Every structure is written in C-alpha cells, then in structure tokens.
Amino acid sequence: MSTLRGVSPVERPTSLSRSAYLRMRQAIRDRALVHGTLYSENEIAATLGMSRTPVREALITLAREGLVEIESQRGFRLRELSEAQRHEVFDLRALLESYSAERLAGQATAEHITRLYALVERQEQLHADPEAFLATDEEFHLLIPLLLGLERTHDTLTSLRGAMWLIGSQALALPQRIPAVLTEHRAIVDAIAAGDPAAAAQAAREHIARTAAAVR
Amino acid sequence: MSTLRGVSPVERPTSLSRSAYLRMRQAIRDRALVHGTLYSENEIAATLGMSRTPVREALITLAREGLVEIESQRGFRLRELSEAQRHEVFDLRALLESYSAERLAGQATAEHITRLYALVERQEQLHADPEAFLATDEEFHLLIPLLLGLERTHDTLTSLRGAMWLIGSQALALPQRIPAVLTEHRAIVDAIAAGDPAAAAQAAREHIARTAAAVR
DNA sequence: ATACAAGATGTTCCATGTAAGTTCTGCGTT
DNA sequence: AACGCAGAACTTACATGGAACATCTTGTAT
Incomplete structure (x- = not known):
C-alpha cells in the first residue's frame, strides 16, 4: 500500500459523538445557536460534516444536561430558563x-x-x-x-x-x-x-x- | 381495514428510547443487572424486544447519569463507586x-x-x-x-x-x-x-x- | 370569507447494514 | 513450555433508509 506523504489521517482523538457534543456545547457558549430558533439534526449534521447519528447522540446528552429541549418529531431548541x-x-x-x-x-x-x-x-x-x-x-x-x-x-x-x-x-x-x-x-x-x-x-x-x- | 377485535395496538405512550431507559433503570434498581458483568447492546435489545438504537440512546442517558460506564467498542457495565x-x-x-x-x-x-x-x-x-x-x-x-x-x-x-x-x-x-x-x-x-x-x-x-x- | 380536508413538506424515531476496534483461540515456532 | 501471530468471533460506532408523526399549504365546499 502506498503511503500518502503529508496527508495525515482524519483526526479522531475521540468519537464523532463526543466531538459533536463538544462542538455544539461551544456553539451554545459562543452564541452561534440562539434562543427561539428550532434546529434540526440534519442541519447540524451537515454543518459538522457527519451523519445524523452522532449529532443525535450529542443532543441526547445536551438535553439531559439542560442545555437544549428536544421537541418530539420537530427538532430541538435552546432551553429557556424562567x-x-x-x-x-x-x-x-x-x-x-x-x-x-x-x-x-x-x-x-x-x-x-x-x-x-x-x-x-x-x-x-x-x-x-x-x-x-x-x-x-x-x-x-x-x-x-x-x-x-x-x-x-x-x-x-x-x-x-x-x-x-x-x-x-x-x-x-x-x-x-x-x-x-x-x-x-x-x-x-x-x-x-x-x-x-x-x-x-x-x-x-x-x-x-x-x-x-x-x-x- | 378490518379491525382485530380484542387486539389492542402496541402501547407506546412514549418513545421506545424512553421506555428502554425506564426499564433499564428499573433493572438496575431491582438488581437484574449486576456489578462486574459486561453487557452488550444486542443482548439488552433482544431482551427488550427492540433494535439496538433505542437501547443505545438509553445507555447514553444512563451513562450521563452515572449509573453505567460505557467501555468503548466493548460494551457497558454497572458503575462501581469508590x-x-x-x-x-x-x-x-x-x-x-x-x-x-x-x-x-x-x-x-x-x-x-x-x-x-x-x-x-x-x-x-x-x-x-x-x-x-x-x-x-x-x-x-x-x-x-x-x-x-x-x-x-x-x-x-x-x-x-x-x-x-x-x-x-x-x-x-x-x-x-x-x-x-x-x-x-x-x-x-x-x-x-x-x-x-x-x-x-x-x-x-x-x-x-x-x-x-x-x-x- | 371561512372551515375543513387532502396532500406536500419537513422532521424525528427506529431498524439495519457495514466497517473497524477489541479480545479470544489455536496453531506454529522457538 | 512459552511465545507470537493470524484469524475468528464478538462488540460498538456510524451511516443510511423508511415509517410515522407534526405542521403547513392549497384547494374546495359552504
């Protein structure tokens, strides 16, 4: 097999799932996601360049953490706090x-x-x-x-x-x-x-x- | 469409994902799952009569909650507390x-x-x-x-x-x-x-x- | 004008296929 | 006997397709 010089393998220090989680968390911190908007898994998956599965898994964690709210069959949005x-x-x-x-x-x-x-x-x-x-x-x-x-x-x-x-x-x-x-x-x-x-x-x-x- | 008398539709008051979560939680409470054993998604999915996906989603929640520990590419087990x-x-x-x-x-x-x-x-x-x-x-x-x-x-x-x-x-x-x-x-x-x-x-x-x- | 039904659209939820990672087994070599 | 290694057997991690569900749009009857 020929080695592709200078081409490093895709970095995956961790699972895609975890990196989706970290990146979405950052996005919330940095206000790249905003209150009110209904987002879809698809949209995020496309942005992050991965399939829906790891995004969905990240979303489950974020929901459990109280950062987002998943609306059944509709999408998810940032949680609003009273x-x-x-x-x-x-x-x-x-x-x-x-x-x-x-x-x-x-x-x-x-x-x-x-x-x-x-x-x-x-x-x-x-x-x-x-x-x-x-x-x-x-x-x-x-x-x-x-x-x-x-x-x-x-x-x-x-x-x-x-x-x-x-x-x-x-x-x-x-x-x-x-x-x-x-x-x-x-x-x-x-x-x-x-x-x-x-x-x-x-x-x-x-x-x-x-x-x-x-x-x- | 003919109605099947006496046959009620499968109850799904909630998502399969959630009922997998609840049932696994119960299983831990009732000691149906024990410390030390390495379990697989497949095994649980078969027991619960569903596919691996909802089981996996439940597992992510349980892990986040600190009840189980997911071992990458190996399975999961009950968490041990020091x-x-x-x-x-x-x-x-x-x-x-x-x-x-x-x-x-x-x-x-x-x-x-x-x-x-x-x-x-x-x-x-x-x-x-x-x-x-x-x-x-x-x-x-x-x-x-x-x-x-x-x-x-x-x-x-x-x-x-x-x-x-x-x-x-x-x-x-x-x-x-x-x-x-x-x-x-x-x-x-x-x-x-x-x-x-x-x-x-x-x-x-x-x-x-x-x-x-x-x-x- | 309005109410309502039917279809179009967009989304999740779940099942499943597949590649890749991990461990085990057994055989051959030393 | 001890060791190493190939490959079998198992597992997850991720991608993807399709059914089901929610909503919006459009057309039609009143």
Whole structure:
C-alpha cells in the first residue's frame, strides 16, 4: 500500500459523538445557536460534516444536561430558563461551590494553593480581554472540585455553567464587574490557603450572590 | 381495514428510547443487572424486544447519569463507586435535601403539608414490607423538591438516588433501621409544618448522616 | 370569507447494514 | 513450555433508509 506523504489521517482523538457534543456545547457558549430558533439534526449534521447519528447522540446528552429541549418529531431548541429556574441555578452553584471550597480549605496541599494562586494571577493579567477572562473564570470555578477529585460535583457544576450561558454569562465579564470578581476570587483562595473552611465557604457563597445580583 | 377485535395496538405512550431507559433503570434498581458483568447492546435489545438504537440512546442517558460506564467498542457495565465517591453522594444529598427542606419550610402551603403527612403515614403503614417501604422512601425524598418546582434539584437528586442503588440501597430498609427512618422523616415534615427553615434543614442533614452511617 | 380536508413538506424515531476496534483461540515456532 | 501471530468471533460506532408523526399549504365546499 502506498503511503500518502503529508496527508495525515482524519483526526479522531475521540468519537464523532463526543466531538459533536463538544462542538455544539461551544456553539451554545459562543452564541452561534440562539434562543427561539428550532434546529434540526440534519442541519447540524451537515454543518459538522457527519451523519445524523452522532449529532443525535450529542443532543441526547445536551438535553439531559439542560442545555437544549428536544421537541418530539420537530427538532430541538435552546432551553429557556424562567426566573425561578435562574434563581435555582444560582442557589445550586452557591451550595456546591461553597461545599467544595469548604472541603478544600480543610485539606489543601501546597500544590493546590500554588495552582489556585497561579490561576488567580493569570486571570488578573487578562482583565482587559473579556473573552479570555470568561474562559479563565470558568476554569477557576471548576478547579476547586477538580483538585478534590469531586467528580460528581464537578459534573453538576459543569452543567450549571452551561445554564449560565443560557442566562447570559457575558454579564459576568462586564468591565465594572471584573475588578470585583478578581477580589472575590482572591478572597476565596486566601481563605483556602489560610485553612479556614468556614471563611472559604462564606467567601464562595458571597461571590455567587454578587454574581447573581450583577446578572440582573 | 378490518379491525382485530380484542387486539389492542402496541402501547407506546412514549418513545421506545424512553421506555428502554425506564426499564433499564428499573433493572438496575431491582438488581437484574449486576456489578462486574459486561453487557452488550444486542443482548439488552433482544431482551427488550427492540433494535439496538433505542437501547443505545438509553445507555447514553444512563451513562450521563452515572449509573453505567460505557467501555468503548466493548460494551457497558454497572458503575462501581469508590469510597470517596460514596462519601460525595451522601454529602450532595445532604446539601440538596437540606436546601429543599429549608426552602419549603419557608413557603409551605396547607396542601404541601397535607401531602407530606399523608406520605409519611402511608410509609408508616408499610413498615413491614421492605420493598414497598423503599419505594415510598424514594417518593418521600423526591417529593420536597417536586412540591417546590425545583426541577434541577429534583433531577440531581433523582440521579443521586440511582447512585444509592449502586451503593446498595437495600440497606436503607433494614428492619432495625426502619423505625428510625420513620421518626426522622416525621421530624423533617414537622419542622416544615412549623415553618422553621433552620430546623428543617438540620433535620434533613441529620437524616442523611444517619442513613450514611447505617449503610456502612 | 371561512372551515375543513387532502396532500406536500419537513422532521424525528427506529431498524439495519457495514466497517473497524477489541479480545479470544489455536496453531506454529522457538 | 512459552511465545507470537493470524484469524475468528464478538462488540460498538456510524451511516443510511423508511415509517410515522407534526405542521403547513392549497384547494374546495359552504
């Protein structure tokens, strides 16, 4: 068999299904999909250059995660969240993030603390670039459960982050909000570094409360 | 077209995909699927009398929910939870159930309270039948977020209940534990009926803590 | 003008075929 | 006996076709 020099095989580091999931997730985050529109599997499959099957599988996962709503025999659309549902999202974030911060404060290693400060400092550098700032913000909020190996908490917070996109997460990177976010993140990390679980939990709760207030 | 008297059409109140999901979920709860065994889509599809597609779709949902683990190109098996993961399950239940109880205590209507007591009393009648007792227990733990319309909390608790099956939920209905469970449930409802959020949250937390202790 | 039926259109839902990945088996070689 | 390797046997991952369902359009009768 002759090798085609310079032609690399189609990259498939993972299943098509998974990459459909990741790309659709990105599309929602980046507002390439918009509220109200009814989309079809076909349409997405054509865009992504694959068949309907992996797209459908991705859709099932996204629906389970609460990002889209599948309408039987019709298509799917971005989920709309009621005011009560938005409220619940913030409540759950406060609950899970304060829980994670509290636990980490009780058992943080030197490496954990180094990584947290490194991330906070990186985010401080990015304060002028809202898009990069937001990406780092997501990283920060997921890092704490990740360090603890709290898979389930991490998972749930990941899907709550998706809900934030539906709510309008760009409000998180409003110029006037950014300095406060940085201060609040640092307060959480300081409490963790100080080994003070109650303070860490409190700082996390306050951060979410202020975020919720800013989004309105 | 001639009607086939007495022959009713195949019931399809819902999609095959969904009924595959529900039946597999039941199978896990009832221990028809066991830890360790590697199952194939084909096998399940044959058992359920449908093609592989809806089974596969159900599997994706179950995997997302943490009940099964899909092994690429090999099949799937029941998820095994480490000690740390079990611990996390109880922590999250405590968090979410105390949150729900706390909120309901602050805004319960007369009808809510009636329904809660009715359920508690029904469960008291069933104390001698472990299986029925367990079913009612699940109902109780999901009723509070349901009454509040906390969809996301309800969903997460539903999937945490699935995790309890993996852990071995039959321990919840041990003869010596049943009276305590009934007392603890009643304590939660009493606090809600009294309109005391802090007490309701506390009662819910304690109930989960005791359950966790009993499972070990 | 309006109501309504019939067809056209667009979509999912499910079944199935196929290629490719994984593991097992048995045989031949050392 | 131990090892390696070819190929059989199994599995998923993905593509695709068709039936069923929902909706829209159009034409017709009132």
